[in-house]
Amino acid sequence: MVFTKRGLVLGATAVVLTTVAVTGAGIHLSKSQAFFSESPKELVDEVWQIIDRQYVDATFNQVDWRSTRTEYLGRNYTNPEQAYEAIREMLGKLGDPYTRFMNPEEFQNMQIDTSGELTGVGIQIAKDEKSDRLIVISPIEESPAFEAGILAKDIITKIDGRDTLGMEVNEAVQLIRGERGTSVTLTIQRGVEEIDYPITRDTIEIHPVRSRVENTNLGAVGYIRLNQFNANAARDMRDAIQELEREKVVGYVLDLRSNPGGLLNSSIDIARMWLKEGTIVSTVNRQGEQDRKEAQNRALTDKALVVLVDGGSASASEILSGALQDNHRAKLVGTQTFGKGLVQSVRPLSDGSGLAVTIAKYLTPSGRDINKEGIPPDVVQEMSDEERKQLQANITNLGTVKDPQFSKALEVLQKTLAGGEDGFPVEAIAQ
Structure with a gap:
């Protein structure tokens, strides 16, 4: 799980990492927690109230949320575990796997800084x-x-x-x-x-950005692989682009394959490194549009860009790729992305447990809601399971001619540099 400073997460990272750290720390009850142990019904109502105020869908996915409150507060709870079970059952009525309850141990385990060491x-x-x-x-x-x-x-x-x-x-x-x-x-x-x-x-160990110059028949191409949008990703991406610019690359291939997402702000910061102007993403809550993020005329390069995506490109990856596609800054090559377009707020509760609640969905600049649908590539290039296994077995082949999707990206890049397909700035073609 990845948090922003305000507790906002994207849909794809609103799942618990199985790489959470193993900790021997115990759970200690505060005064409010001690009170809860005598009144577990209080927690049930606390969760209901948060959902009632914040959930993205005012119809609660066609659930009568007020009668749900009556149903669950009408029960007797003699211990916290009964309340926890009831809360999970209550949230299950929403049919939203990303709105979920975590007991104190689960909540403690998932609160790991994105720069920490994971096991x-x-x-x-x-x-x-x-x-x-x-x-x-x-x-x-x-x-x-x-x-x-x-x-x-x-x-x-x-x-x-x-x-x-x-x-x-x-x-x-x-x-x-x-x-x-x-x-x-x-x-x-x-x-x-x-x-x-x-x-x-x-x-x-998570290294968010890896980059190098790949010498091709087009000339020097900058290859950047972004694995995760963690706290260091924007800084590392900036360093990579600046170094590749010094190497005088003719264009770029940005690899977002199997990138499950991460910090919302990180995806916005990175989009601004590629986009001179235009909308990056908008988030919509149940009252309507909540926020819109724009480019700020701070692009680090205007050279031709191709982005690699696949079914493992999710959440923040889809925000970045959707922004680049809708603004005609890049061509997407690969396969349909995962389709996670939800934003969660993660809240601590009175007994040390936690609640992740879906509070908004995000839209691409053209207004596409990609949740459950994903983003289609401009150029489809499938890979067989065997080809993917071979690349996983020898990741040094990623971003080389032994990588079928990278090879297709070079073809798209070549067409752009040779004559200019729609979707790239004129300045990029002239390089």
């Missing part, structure tokens, strides 16, 4: 509404899950043999997480095939 298998997961199981948003590059061959959009059917049908994300995280050196077996459904993946948990 786990290295995947981000969400609830798949179609199968009622867990779906992989993306494996983190070079993590144990990535190296084992886990792919974006894989369905997790079992965790150490336990069926995931109906399982909530928080419960799955508890089963998958563990100490470094221990193992967990994920049973993955991919198409009609089910495969067991034994994975050894490890410490995971």
Whole structure:
């Protein structure tokens, strides 16, 4: 889970990382928590009130929210666990997997700074509404899950043999997480095939940006791979672009494949490095448009740009790619993105537990609501599972001619440099 300073997260990161740190710290009750232990019904009403005030859909997804309050406050709760179970049941009526309750331990575990060291298998997961199981948003590059061959959009059917049908994300995280050196077996459904993946948990380092000059028949091309929109991503992206400009590259390929998202502000800051003008994103709450972010005439380059996307490009990745596509700044190459267009506010509750509530959705500059739909690429370039596995097995081939989608990106870049396809600035063509 990734927070901004104001507690806002994007849809794709509004799932619990299975790379949360293992901590031995205990949960200590404050005075308000001690009061709650005697009145667990208070917490049920606290959650109801937050949803009533903030939830993005004023119809509560066609749920009679007031009668729901009467139903759940009419029950007797003798301990916190009963209240927790009731809250999860109550939130389940909304049919929104990203509005969810976390008990004190779960809430404590997910509050990890994005620059911290993480321990786990290295995947981000969400609830798949179609199968009622867990779906992989993306494996983190070079993590144990990535190296084992886990792919974006894989369905997790079992965790150490336990069926995931109906399982909530928080419960799955508890089963998958563990100490470094221990193992967990994920049973993955991919198409009609089910495969067991034994994975050894490890410490995971996240490097948000990797860049280099790739010498091609077009000349020097700047290749930038952005893995995650964490606290360091904008700074590292700026450094990468400035260094590649000094190298006199003729154009850029920005790789957002399998990037599950992260900080909202990071995606906006990075978009401004590529866009001279135009809208980047707007967020809409139940009262209407809440905020609109614009470029600020601070672009670091106007050279031709192609962006690589796939089914693991989600949330903040979709904000960036949607902004570049709608403003005709870049061509998108690859496959349809994941389709996560929701913003959550994460709130601490009176007993030390937490609540993530969907408060807004975001729209691309042209007004597209991509939630559950994703962003279609301008140029479709599929890759087989085998090709993706080969790239995961040897990530040094990413962004080279051995990478089929990168090769297609070079073709698109070449057409732009040769004669200028619609969608790139004139200045870029002249380079």
